[in-house]
Amino acid sequence: xxxxxxxxxxxxxxxxxxxxxxxxxxxxxxxxxxxxxxxxxxxxxxxxxxxxxxxxxxxxxxxxxxxxxxxxxxxxxxxxxxxxxxxxxxxxxxxxxxxxxxxxxxxxxxxxxxxxxxxxxxxxxxxxxxxxxxxxxxxxxxxxxxxxxxxxxxxxxxxxxxxxxxxxxxxxxxxxxxxxxxxxxxxxxxxxxxxxxxxxxxxxxxxxxxxxxxxxxxxxxxxxxxxxxxxxxxxxxxxxxxxxxxxxxxxxxxxxxxxxxxxxxxxxxxxxxxxxxxxxxxxxxxxxxx
Numbered sequence: 001x002x003x004x005x006x007x008x009x010x011x012x013x014x015x016x017x018x019x020x021x022x023x024x025x026x027x028x029x030x031x032x033x034x035x036x037x038x039x040x041x042x043x044x045x046x047x048x049x050x051x052x053x054x055x056x057x058x059x060x061x062x063x064x065x066x067x068x069x070x071x072x073x074x075x076x077x078x079x080x081x082x083x084x085x086x087x088x089x090x091x092x093x094x095x096x097x098x099x100x101x102x103x104x105x106x107x108x109x110x111x112x113x114x115x116x117x118x119x120x121x122x123x124x125x126x127x128x129x130x131x132x133x134x135x136x137x138x139x140x141x142x143x144x145x146x147x148x149x150x151x152x153x154x155x156x157x158x159x160x161x162x163x164x165x166x167x168x169x170x171x172x173x174x175x176x177x178x179x180x181x182x183x184x185x186x187x188x189x190x191x192x193x194x195x196x197x198x199x200x201x202x203x204x205x206x207x208x209x210x211x212x213x214x215x216x217x218x219x220x221x222x223x224x225x226x227x228x229x230x231x232x233x234x235x236x237x238x239x240x241x242x243x244x245x246x247x248x249x250x251x252x253x254x255x256x257x258x259x260x261x262x263x264x265x266x267x268x269x270x271x272x273x274x275x276x277x278x279x280x281x282x283x284x285x286x287x288x289x290x
Contacts (some may be wrong), residue, residue: 008231011223011241016243018220023088023097024250025213031205034086035194037210038187044214045221046184052177054080062182066174073165074186081156081187087152093251094259095137098244099152104274105130106160107167114164126277133269136262146283196278212224238278241271 026037053060062070080103088096105127111117119127138149162183169179202210227236244267251257259267 005236008227008236011227011230012236012239013242015223015227016240017246018216018223020097020243020246020250021092021216022220023093023247024218024254025209026085026088027093027255028207029202029213031081032200032202032206032210033198034082034089035191035198036200037089037213038078038082038085039191039195040171040210041085041217042184042187042191044211045180045218046188048218048222049177049181049184052180053175056175056177058175059180060178062178063172063174066169066172066178069165069169069172070174070179070182070184073162073169074183076158076165077162077183078158078187078190079209080155080160080162082191083151083155083158087148087155090148091152092257092259092263093255094244094248094257094267095149095263096152096274097247098137098263098270099134099149100156100159101241101244102130102134102153102156102270103159103163104240106157107164110164111167114161115168121170123277123279129273130270133266133273134265136269139262144227146289154226180221180225192236241274 022041026041029037080100084096087099091099108119108123108127112119122180134153138146138153166179224240230236248259248267
């Protein structure tokens with residue numbers, strides 16, 4: 001295995017750790033409005049990305065051709081983020097994380113419409129099996145927890161559409177910090193009216209948790225961007241599921257959360273099909289080279 005690929009794997013595992021910390025800190029911040037949590041999560045990323053762009057040679061220049069996709073990425077990403085945060089407060093850490101990690105499978109579906117890419121039979125089968133895993137996690141019933149699970153699933157859909165636009169922007173040569181800045185700024189603008197109208201005074205502990213959530217999210221975004229500059233997504237993306245392991249450990253050690261047997265079956269199905277899809281993509285690549 002070459003050095004670049006090893007670095008890519010390490011960066012994406014680091015991103016998984018940061019994003020699991022983000023969800024942990026969001027949950028630890030307590031009973032605060034979802035929009036208030038979303039604002040602080042994005043405010044830190046916005047400030048960091050602005051500083052990075054201010055220090056770059058190209059500055060804040062945004063390609064004209066990128067603007068429609070930047071808007072759609074920001075819109076879908078913001079909706080996905082808000083729904084994910086709503087689910088985090090009402091589900092276990094591992095459950096909310098695994099539902100959000102269905103985004104790569106949603107990206108396969110949306111790539112057909114947005115990027116005009118044709119998915120093969122194996123990719124469509126992986127999507128179907130991933131949804132079977134999601135059913136075990138959501139556990140459809142007339143109970144309110146099923147509704148929260150569905151909201152978490154829709155959060156994964158929003159993220160999947162957003163990542164598809166990120167891929168399209170990458171193909172157009174748009175810079176990573178520009179994408180992060182536009183998304184973070186858009187999210188702050190969307191959530192700030194709700195923050196003003198429904199602001200709940202926070203304790204010093206809650207301030208710390210939300211600032212830590214923002215810092216962890218920023219670290220996750222920068223790490224995952226770095227990972228995909230080191231190696232192709234199809235070769236390392238499966239390691240992004242390390243976030244589920246980190247989230248489950250944090251939930252168990254600090255929040256005393258123990259997933260039920262149905263959720264564990266769902267985790268095994270979703271992570272298992274992700275591993276299979278990664279193996280399949282690597283095999284296809286090696287066959288094309290040979």
